[in-house]
Amino acid sequence: MTDQTDGKPGNDFLILIADDVSQNIQLLGTILDNKGYRIAAVTSGDQVVKTAIKSQPDLILLDIMMPGKNGFEVCRELKADPRLSEIPVIFLTARSEEEDIVKGFNLGGADYVTKPFNSGELLARIETHLSLKNARDQIIKQQQKLQQLTETKEKLYSIIAHDLKNALFGISGLAEFVEEDLVDEKINPEILENVRLISRSSESATMILKNLLAWTRLQTDDLELNPENFSLSEEIINSINLYQTQANKKEVEIQFDSEIEAPIIFADPQMISTVIRNLISNAIKFSNEGDQVTVETTQKKDAIQVAVKDEGIGIPKEIQKTIFNPEERPKRTGTDNEQGTGLGLLLCKEFIEAHRGEILVESSPNEGSIFRFSIPNHIS
Numbered sequence: 297m298t299d300q301t302d303g304k305p306g307n308d309f310l311i312l313i314a315d316d317v318s319q320n321i322q323l324l325g326t327i328l329d330n331k332g333y334r335i336a337a338v339t340s341g342d343q344v345v346k347t348a349i350k351s352q353p354d355l356i357l358l359d360i361m362m363p364g365k366n367g368f369e370v371c372r373e374l375k376a377d378p379r380l381s382e383i384p385v386i387f388l389t390a391r392s393e394e395e396d397i398v399k400g401f402n403l404g405g406a407d408y409v410t411k412p413f414n415s416g417e418l419l420a421r422i423e424t425h426l427s428l429k430n431a432r433d434q435i436i437k438q439q440q441k442l443q444q445l446t447e448t449k450e451k452l453y454s455i456i457a458h459d460l461k462n463a464l465f466g467i468s469g470l471a472e473f474v475e476e477d478l479v480d481e482k483i484n485p486e487i488l489e490n491v492r493l494i495s496r497s498s499e500s501a502t503m504i505l506k507n508l509l510a511w512t513r514l515q516t517d518d519l520e521l522n523p524e525n526f527s528l529s530e531e532i533i534n535s536i537n538l539y540q541t542q543a544n545k546k547e548v549e550i551q552f553d554s555e556i557e558a559p560i561i562f563a564d565p566q567m568i569s570t571v572i573r574n575l576i577s578n579a580i581k582f583s584n585e586g587d588q589v590t591v592e593t594t595q596k597k598d599a600i601q602v603a604v605k606d607e608g609i610g611i612p613k614e615i616q617k618t619i620f621n622p623e624e625r626p627k628r629t630g631t632d633n634e635q636g637t638g639l640g641l642l643l644c645k646e647f648i649e650a651h652r653g654e655i656l657v658e659s660s661p662n663e664g665s666i667f668r669f670s671i672p673n674h675i676s
Contacts, residue, residue, distance in 0.1 A: 309426055312353035313337040314344045314370070315388060316362045320411070324357060327415045328422075341365030345373050348380050355426055357409075359388045360396060368403055375404035382432065384425040464505065468498035472541070521564050521650050528559045528568070528600065532591050535572045539580055546632060547585045550576070554593040561600055563671055567647040571655075572602065574640035575667050579606035581630035582665070599653065601670040611659040619657060620645040644669065 311333050313324050321337045328335055338347050342364040348356065356374070360367035367387055374380045384406035389396060397408055406425050409418050471494040478491065529552075536550050543550050561568070572591075579589040587607040594601045609631060611619065619641055629635060644667075648655045653671035 309354040310334040310336060310351060311422070312344070312348060312351065312356045314339075314341065314356065314362065314367070315359040316340060317359075320359070320388070323413065324418075327413070327418065331419060333422075341367065341370045344370045345377065345380070348374065348383065349377070352379075353383060354429060355422060356383055356385045357388055357422075358385050358405075360400070361390070368399060371400065371403045371405055382429070384429050386421060386425065464498050464502045467494065468502065471498060521567070523563050523651075524565060525560055525562050526565045528556075528561045528593060528602070529554055531565065531569050532572055532593070532602070535569065535576050536591065538573065539576050542577070543580050543589070546580060546583060548580050548583045549588045550580075551588060551590045552592075553590060556593050556595050556600070559593060559595075559600055561671065562673070563651055564647075567650065568671070571644045571647050571669060572604075574644050575604040575669075578640060578667075579604050579608070579665070581632075581634045582606060582610075582628075583608040584631050587664075596670060599670040599672050601668055603666055603668045605664065605666045607664040610661040610663050611657065611665055612661055616657055616659060620655070 311328055313321055313328075313335065314337070315321050315324070316339050318339070321339070325335050325337065336347060336351050336353060338344055339362075341362045344356070344358065344365075358367045358370060362370075365373075367389075371385050371387075374383065374385060381404075385404065387397075387400045387405050387408040388411060389400075389408060390411040400408055406428075407421050409421060471491055475491045478487070532552055532554075536552060540550065576589065576591065583589060583606050589607075590603075590605045592603045592605070594603070615628070645655055648669045648671065651671040653669060655667065655669040657665060657667050659665035
């Protein structure tokens with residue numbers, strides 16, 4: 297028999313013996329001491345919980361028949377206390393009747409050993425359960441560490457989102473102000489174009505930042521579905537207004553056409569807003585000067601469908617096959633050299649599928665694209 301359990305020396309473990317027979321305690325103590333275990337002992341059931349709270353043993357050898365509280369009553373108390381519930385309990389019994397053994401397991405006991413003791417069997421069972429406890433303790437520590445890292449990460453996300461978005465909004469606002477101030481001035485056209493490029497780049501960076509933060513939260517299961525009733529039309533109009541400046545710069549017209557009067561949907565407004573914003577932004581990104589982007593809403597049986605149509609450069613067939621594939625993540629440059637990460641459409645797919653809906657694309661090169669998504673009227 298080794299003196300180590302799962303890589304740990306025996307004397308790193310404390311075993312509490314609870315038995316009202318002093319000879320049994322002496323015998324067990326000798327067996328365990330020879331293997332390097334630290335030992336604590338009590339002679340009545342009434343002392344077990346109090347001693348366990350104070351000493352926090354790694355394992356308890358618990359006699360079933362003791363004065364005062366018997367082993368079953370003590371085990372029930374141990375398992376009811378969050379401070380002690382994970383400590384494995386091995387019952388010591390002079391009786392091997394099946395009802396006692398089953399009752400002990402039902403109360404949370406890990407194992408049992410019958411008297412008189414076989415030292416080899418006893419030590420094997422002790423090492424097995426100490427090894428399991430050690431592995432469980434390591435998992436708990438790792439979970440706690442991961443939780444701390446997650447909380448730190450969330451704080452970092454919050455700081456990044458707040459500070460970077462503020463900086464990007466500031467750059468975008470200043471660029472628009474300078475552009476408006478210079479448009480009527482007789483200046484080098486190249487300078488004016490550079491100012492416009494700053495404005496477009498900051499708008500693109502803002503969208504990329506939002507998508508990256510949302511995607512990261514999604515991959516770490518931090519993003520939960522929080523559905524509520526809200527106006528789909530208002531969400532679409534707000535998104536159109538958000539990108540109206542971007543559309544105006546490219547001389548792209550955006551229209552909203554709904555065959556449903558003031559549709560109210562039960563969904564996560566933040567997720568649906570992200571989907572609509574990404575689809576409208578993409579439609580503008582791949583449109584040419586003078587093109588039109590149309591957002592439509594229709595009722596389809598038990599679902600509401602939203603379609604975002606453009607008259608732009610379209611999508612090649614080979615890209616259509618992988619456009620929602622996270623492994624491929626195709627990235628394309630817009631008609632005005634707009635950049636992206638390829639995350640936007642992946643977010644759209646994840647968010648729509650989280651609502652038990654679907655998203656599809658229809659496109660022909662140089663004829664435009666249609667992105668349609670539908671979500672059920674009720675999320676199950």
